[in-house]
Amino acid sequence: MKRKVWLLLLIPTLAxxxxxxxxxxxxxxGGGHGDFxxxxxxxxxxxxxxxxxxxxxxxxxxxxxxFPAILNFIIxxxxxxxxxxxxxxxxxx
Numbered sequence: 001m002k003r004k005v006w007l008l009l010l011i012p013t014l015a016x017x018x019x020x021x022x023x024x025x026x027x028x029x030g031g032g033h034g035d036f037x038x039x040x041x042x043x044x045x046x047x048x049x050x051x052x053x054x055x056x057x058x059x060x061x062x063x064x065x066x067f068p069a070i071l072n073f074i075i076x077x078x079x080x081x082x083x084x085x086x087x088x089x090x091x092x093x
Contacts (some may be wrong), residue, residue: 005083012076016069019043020061029060044068047075 022036022043023029030037041048047068054063 005080005087008080008083009073009076012069012072015043015072016065019065019069023061023065029064040064044072047071 019040022040026034026036026040028034029040032038041064044064045068048064050071051063051068054067
């Protein structure tokens with residue numbers, strides 16, 4: 001069971017890959033008006049909500065896809081570490 005917990009890191013990784021594919025297929029971010037803008041935003045949750053607090057101006061791919069991907073991976077990594085610590089020493093099925 002403890003080894004399976006690490007598979008949870010596939011969630012932010014796959015979400016990031018899908019967001020990049022959609023971003024490239026759309027040829028950028030449409031400011032909320034593109035066909036895939038909502039999907040890209042949902043795939044970046046919850047970290048994409050921090051965009052309004054980022055004080056830098058960078059290309060859309062960095063702000064809308066890569067920064068949220070990195071933050072989401074860090075969040076999921078912390079969750080995995082917490083779950084691993086909780087499962088350590090406990091008998092599981």
